[in-house]
Amino acid sequence: MKVGIPGGLLYFRYGRLWNSFLNALGAEVVESGETTRSILTSGVSKAENESCLPVKVFYGHVLALKDKVDALFVPRLVSVKKNTHTCPKMLGLPDMAKSAVGEKVDIIAPTIDFHFGLWTNYRAVYSTGRRFTRNPAKIISSGIEAWKEHGSYLEKLTMGVDHKQALEGGSEQRLCEGRELRVGVIGHHYNVYDTFTTMSLLERLGAMGVDVMTADMVPETLRELELKKLPQEIYWSYEQEIAGAILACGRYKLVDGIIFMISFPCGPDSIIRVLCEQEIRSMDTVPMMTLVMDEHTGEGGFLTRIEAFVDMLRRKKDRAEADNRVVVAV
Amino acid sequence: MKISWPHMGSLEVVLASVFEELGLEYVPAPPNSERTLELGARYGPEFACFPLKTTLGNFIEAIEAGADTLIMVAGRGPCRFGYYAETQRRILEDAGYEFEMVPLTFHLGKMPLLMRQLRRLKQSASWTSLARAVKIALSKAYLIDRLEQQALHQRYLDRDKGATTSALKECYEMVFQCDGYDRLRRVEREGFELLHSVPKTERQPIKIGIIGEFYLVLEPFFNLQVEEQLGYLGAYVERNIYLTDWLRPSGNKPIAGHHDSESEEAARPYLTHAVGGEGLHSVGNTVLFHRHGFDGVVHLMPFTCMPETIAKSILPMVSQDLGIPVLSLVIDEMTGKAGVATRLEAFVDLAHFRRRAHRQELPLAPQPAF
Ligand code: SF4
Ligand code: SF4
Numbered sequence: 001m002k003v004g005i006p007g008g009l010l011y012f013r014y015g016r017l018w019n020s021f022l023n024a025l026g027a028e029v030v031e032s033g034e035t036t037r038s039i040l041t042s043g044v045s046k047a048e049n050e051s052c053l054p055v056k057v058f059y060g061h062v063l064a065l066k067d068k069v070d071a072l073f074v075p076r077l078v079s080v081k082k083n084t085h086t087c088p089k090m091l092g093l094p095d096m097a098k099s100a101v102g103e104k105v106d107i108i109a110p111t112i113d114f115h116f117g118l119w120t121n122y123r124a125v126y127s128t129g130r131r132f133t134r135n136p137a138k139i140i141s142s143g144i145e146a147w148k149e150h151g152s153y154l155e156k157l158t159m160g161v162d163h164k165q166a167l168e169g170g171s172e173q174r175l176c177e178g179r180e181l182r183v184g185v186i187g188h189h190y191n192v193y194d195t196f197t198t199m200s201l202l203e204r205l206g207a208m209g210v211d212v213m214t215a216d217m218v219p220e221t222l223r224e225l226e227l228k229k230l231p232q233e234i235y236w237s238y239e240q241e242i243a244g245a246i247l248a249c250g251r252y253k254l255v256d257g258i259i260f261m262i263s264f265p266c267g268p269d270s271i272i273r274v275l276c277e278q279e280i281r282s283m284d285t286v287p288m289m290t291l292v293m294d295e296h297t298g299e300g301g302f303l304t305r306i307e308a309f310v311d312m313l314r315r316k317k318d319r320a321e322a323d324n325r326v327v328v329a330v
Numbered sequence: 331m332k333i334s335w336p337h338m339g340s341l342e343v344v345l346a347s348v349f350e351e352l353g354l355e356y357v358p359a360p361p362n363s364e365r366t367l368e369l370g371a372r373y374g375p376e377f378a379c380f381p382l383k384t385t386l387g388n389f390i391e392a393i394e395a396g397a398d399t400l401i402m403v404a405g406r407g408p409c410r411f412g413y414y415a416e417t418q419r420r421i422l423e424d425a426g427y428e429f430e431m432v433p434l435t436f437h438l439g440k441m442p443l444l445m446r447q448l449r450r451l452k453q454s455a456s457w458t459s460l461a462r463a464v465k466i467a468l469s470k471a472y473l474i475d476r477l478e479q480q481a482l483h484q485r486y487l488d489r490d491k492g493a494t495t496s497a498l499k500e501c502y503e504m505v506f507q508c509d510g511y512d513r514l515r516r517v518e519r520e521g522f523e524l525l526h527s528v529p530k531t532e533r534q535p536i537k538i539g540i541i542g543e544f545y546l547v548l549e550p551f552f553n554l555q556v557e558e559q560l561g562y563l564g565a566y567v568e569r570n571i572y573l574t575d576w577l578r579p580s581g582n583k584p585i586a587g588h589h590d591s592e593s594e595e596a597a598r599p600y601l602t603h604a605v606g607g608e609g610l611h612s613v614g615n616t617v618l619f620h621r622h623g624f625d626g627v628v629h630l631m632p633f634t635c636m637p638e639t640i641a642k643s644i645l646p647m648v649s650q651d652l653g654i655p656v657l658s659l660v661i662d663e664m665t666g667k668a669g670v671a672t673r674l675e676a677f678v679d680l681a682h683f684r685r686r687a688h689r690q691e692l693p694l695a696p697q698p699a700f
Contacts, residue, residue, distance in 0.1 A: 270410075
């Protein structure tokens with residue numbers, strides 16, 4: 001059976017897990033690959049106008065695979081951590097995919113919910129496996145293998161390996177090489193790692209001589225520490241990560257500046273943004289810039305803003321260093 | 331301490347009667363207006379939900395009117411509603427207003443917190459009097475909901491345009507004034523009599539259901555009075571949600587006449603998982619409305635609302651499968667009443683046309699619609 005994995009949304013977090021699981025089960029996996037102009041265009045025309053950019057991109061990926069596969073693999077992630085939810089759009093994703101492709105293509109949509117721990121998902125994983133093999137041992141070993149792969153992929157991301165490399169198993173290209181300036185680029189995985197919709201932001205920052213720190217690279221303990229200080233806990237799984245990373249970056253000055261990447265019109269981020277901007281302002285440690293991306297964002301204006309921000313950070317840093325020198329001289 | 335809260339349909343009557351009963355001071359937020367929206371849009375975050383902005387506007391106007399304690403419901407996801415209170419507190423503090431926000435958390439694990447918050451609100455009043463006040467307020471709300479439903483069912487028969495609406499306004503007043511259950515029972519009789527006595531004409535109705543995000547369905551000012559507009563266009567209207575139905579934790583919806591599980595069941599072929607807010611029920615109720623012989627469904631959705639965006643992307647499939655026309659109205663601060671009126675008119679025409687073309691007359695249920 002040919003199974004397609006659309007390369008949008010949570011693919012940027014679990015792609016490796018899904019791919020190796022299905023592969024180990026003996027399915028013929030077809031990926032839609034990276035986002036391209038035509039994927040974006042077809043997604044934008046098919047999706048609801050009110051959808052957020054990543055969902056539109058996801059539609060594009062689904063449409064690109066539609067005629068090539070027998071089934072699409074679109075898991076429904078309800079929660080990836082106790083007491084949290086993912087975004088509603090992710091809860092409805094398989095059904096939206098179904099409405100996009102119609103009856104022709106089967107949608108494989110195991111419901112994954114970590115609210116009650118890892119093992120409650122056994123059933124969902126097992127029933128997915130049963131579609132490909134009758135051998136329970138094979139399902140279990142595929143699951144374990146995939147989980148290990150996923151673990152090493154995530155670890156690479158925390159070490160700052162470039163996303164594409166980590167996905168392919170390599171680890172040469174680093175986002176962080178100890179250059180003089182370091183910028184936190186924080187946002188959902190698909191808002192940060194998708195080279196097309198971000199217009200190669202990470203690469204470009206690298207070319208400008210700037211180290212990049214993503215939310216994955218911010219130590220989890222620091223993130224959790226920051227989240228505990230909030231008066232009301234955030235109940236979205238990925239927003240916890242984002243807000244925790246931004247606040248930790250600000251509090252412990254892990255970076256020289258923060259770029260908060262948001263897609264228009266993202267629901268959870270519109271709320272978290274208020275919180276982050278206020279907290280960062282009151283900490284007054286590092287500057288933060290919020291970039292809102294949509295399908296109409298022009299490359300020119302986007303680049304100008306990034307360059308201006310980086311220049312500002314450079315000047316600020318130089319000034320601070322100059323001040324320090326004076327102190328030393330005295 | 332002067333308490334205030336945001337508007338949402340008849341919520342005003344409920345809460346005001348609670349505080350009135352307890353003898354506590356409260357300041358009702360000034361009625362929703364263009365200014366409310368303008369304030370909300372000015373201070374509210376870009377592409378936050380529409381209700382967040384409007385209720386923020388309510389809060390600002392309430393503070394200006396002298397309120398210093400703001401009530402808001404808080405909770406947990408997955409949609410944004412649970413984080414309104416915290417976000418609005420931050421925004422208002424940034425804007426330099428002085429107030430205290432009391433986010434009421436209705437969540438089993440957070441009971442002690444809720445008790446603390448309620449104690450702060452009720453001040454010296456006793457717990458029993460609070461319970462009594464809430465109970466009678468809910469009875470009032472239940473009555474109001476049924477009166478509103480009656481108005482929805484009969485507005486299209488008005489001989490003089492607007493007669494039902496003004497009768498309904500009178501009913502609100504009567505319900506609000508009454509204290510004690512005896513009076514309430516009398517008001518119930520009088521209210522229904524008043525509505526029934528509105529002069530009527532003969533008219534063939536078409537049946538239109540309203541679904542969508544609860545705030546927008548319940549708040550007539552911001553949904554641009556779709557219910558009234560539809561009534562004047564000759565539609566027998568039913569909505570999927572009423573205030574007391576919404577407040578019921580059991581999932582039973584006695585006024586709308588179904589149980590949540592029924593609508594979830596109905597939605598199953600199209601949407602199999604809850605998506606927060608009313609998303610799942612918007613889909614399910616469309617199916618239910620179709621089963622009960624409705625000619626069309628109007629879907630109200632605040633711009634950027636996540637659950638309803640999902641519903642909106644699935645509803646075309648439902649509409650095609652079942653042959654029931656669905657009109658999705660996306661509402662935000664730019665939406666003009668005139669544009670909506672034209673679309674509703676065209677929609678009602680379409681529904682009329684389809685009814686004539688495809689369907690035999692269906693008998694009209696006199697009371698509950700389904
Ligand atoms: S979290 Fe935001 S960007 Fe992601 S799917 Fe939800 S609304 Fe879209
Ligand atoms: S249901 Fe929609 S409008 Fe209401 S709070 Fe949730 S996202 Fe916002």
